[in-house]
Amino acid sequence: MDETIRQVLVEHGRLAVDADTISDQADLFASGMTSHASVNVMLAIEDAFDIEFSEKMLKKSTFESIAAIRSGVLEMAGE
Amino acid sequence: MTNATEVRTTAPDARAVAGAMARIAIEVAAPVADEVDRLGRFPSETIDALRAEYLLSAMVPPSLGGSGATVGQVSDGLVDLGRHCASSAMVVAMHHIQVASLVRHGRNDVLRHFLGELVAHQYLLGSATTEVGTGGDVGSSVCAVDMAGGTFHLEKQAPVISYGKFADGILATARRSADSPENDQVLVLCRPPGLVLEQVGEWNALGFRGTCSPGFVLKAHGDAASVLDDPYADISSQTMLPVAHILWSSLWLGIASSALELARRYVQSEARKRPGATPTAAPRLAEATAIHLQLTEMVRGAVHRYEEAEADPERLSALGFAIAMNTLKVSASTLVVDIVRQSMVICGIAAYRLEGPYSLGRHLRDSMGAAVMVNNDRIMGNNAQMLLVHRGE
Numbered sequence: 001m002d003e004t005i006r007q008v009l010v011e012h013g014r015l016a017v018d019a020d021t022i023s024d025q026a027d028l029f030a031s032g033m034t035s036h037a038s039v040n041v042m043l044a045i046e047d048a049f050d051i052e053f054s055e056k057m058l059k060k061s062t063f064e065s066i067a068a069i070r071s072g073v074l075e076m077a078g079e
Numbered sequence: 080m081t082n083a084t085e086v087r088t089t090a091p092d093a094r095a096v097a098g099a100m101a102r103i104a105i106e107v108a109a110p111v112a113d114e115v116d117r118l119g120r121f122p123s124e125t126i127d128a129l130r131a132e133y134l135l136s137a138m139v140p141p142s143l144g145g146s147g148a149t150v151g152q153v154s155d156g157l158v159d160l161g162r163h164c165a166s167s168a169m170v171v172a173m174h175h176i177q178v179a180s181l182v183r184h185g186r187n188d189v190l191r192h193f194l195g196e197l198v199a200h201q202y203l204l205g206s207a208t209t210e211v212g213t214g215g216d217v218g219s220s221v222c223a224v225d226m227a228g229g230t231f232h233l234e235k236q237a238p239v240i241s242y243g244k245f246a247d248g249i250l251a252t253a254r255r256s257a258d259s260p261e262n263d264q265v266l267v268l269c270r271p272p273g274l275v276l277e278q279v280g281e282w283n284a285l286g287f288r289g290t291c292s293p294g295f296v297l298k299a300h301g302d303a304a305s306v307l308d309d310p311y312a313d314i315s316s317q318t319m320l321p322v323a324h325i326l327w328s329s330l331w332l333g334i335a336s337s338a339l340e341l342a343r344r345y346v347q348s349e350a351r352k353r354p355g356a357t358p359t360a361a362p363r364l365a366e367a368t369a370i371h372l373q374l375t376e377m378v379r380g381a382v383h384r385y386e387e388a389e390a391d392p393e394r395l396s397a398l399g400f401a402i403a404m405n406t407l408k409v410s411a412s413t414l415v416v417d418i419v420r421q422s423m424v425i426c427g428i429a430a431y432r433l434e435g436p437y438s439l440g441r442h443l444r445d446s447m448g449a450a451v452m453v454n455n456d457r458i459m460g461n462n463a464q465m466l467l468v469h470r471g472e
Contacts, residue, residue, distance in 0.1 A: 016260040029262070029263065029312070030260070030263050034218070035218070036464060039464055055397075055399075058398050058468060059396055059397070060396065
């Protein structure tokens with residue numbers, strides 16, 4: 001799962017750092033991901049895992065790190 | 080007991096704020112509004128009058144000496160100020176937007192102390208959020224805060240700083256540090272003597288001429304704690320953007336109200352000349368009145384929406400809220416032009432003339448500014464982006 005998330009970040013995150021090596025907990029927004037890019041990341045994550053984030057998950061903190069994205073995906077996949 | 084020479088030493092009650100602003104609008108701002116517009120000069124007398132009545136600290140909480148006025152109360156005052164002098168109203172609106180941001184997001188001791196000083200000295204705050212080289216995107220910065228030994232240094236090329244020469248402090252956006260990406264921004268309070276502004280160019284614009292908004296090179300240094308506690312992205316979405324869109328829309332409503340009032344008077348004077356015959360422009364007045372009511376209710380609705388969500392950062396950060404506040408700005412700035420334009424057609428040549436009781440030239444020029452200050456196309460682009468993921472309310 002992490003590999004897929006990192007792949008999405010490489011393609012859509014437009015990070016100022018390498019998305020393959022960035023730490024699990026690193027703040028993606030502080031690493032250069034714009035709100036515009038985060039929307040693309042979210043769309044690509046939804047497509048990759050065939051899920052749809054609920055309204056309450058649609059906030060900055062859901063996408064602030066790889067760990068946060070992972071737990072968001074798990075939460076939505078579990079529902 | 081009050082009289083004209085008495086100096087007030089305490090802030091007015093929040094409930095008295097809108098009324099006091101309305102009185103100053105009529106007594107002080109209105110008589111010089113045409114001159115302020117014609118000469119493109121700062122409406123000093125309006126700001127001084129607000130200072131004298133402690134109205135620049137209207138939004139500072141009572142615990143720090145201010146009135147603790149709500150966004151709605153200030154909105155009401157700005158409708159009246161916008162009615163009589165849109166330039167004055169824009170200056171006052173922008174000031175309160177800065178104050179609201181400081182109140183919620185400037186929690187450290189230095190900034191709290193500054194708010195106390197702002198009350199005592201009735202400081203006027205300005206804003207430097209745009210920058211040369213970012214293409215109008217306030218969500219990214221080129222300049223960066225340089226921290227060394229508890230002191231910050233900042234230099235910013237600002238294409239516009241409204242009333243920069245008249246402000247007692249300026250909130251500027253910048254990258255958090257030299258290593259930060261362009262969107263990792265902070266908001267910094269820059270104030271004299273650590274603030275120097277070198278003017279670049281002149282302000283000679285179609286409308287809002289009294290806001291005196293040329294470009295500046297801003298050079299500032301000061302206490303490291305002058306950096307507001309929250310990231311600019313949060314300050315913007317939770318406070319600066321919604322408060323800005325509400326307060327701007329309020330003064331645009333004022334411009335529209337003034338234009339419509341002239342149109343109404345014109346139609347009524349026509350009706351008096353020939354009782355029994357409905358004036359040609361009367362149906363258009365009915366149409367313009369309908370649009371005006373839309374605008375009025377839109378501003379009221381937005382105030383209500385904001386005040387309901389105000390205490391909850393999660394709600395303020397929600398997509399639906401951001402989309403609503405963006406929509407307010409785009410719609411209000413479109414409707415104000417519609418209303419002024421319709422009013423001009425109603426009054427005809429009397430409105431087209433630059434002088435005379437029905438002249439609407441200033442209204443039309445000021446109203447056109449609404450769509451270009453934070454360009455509507457950019458805002459709709461942001462909404463389009465958010466709607467790709469928004470799930471509806």
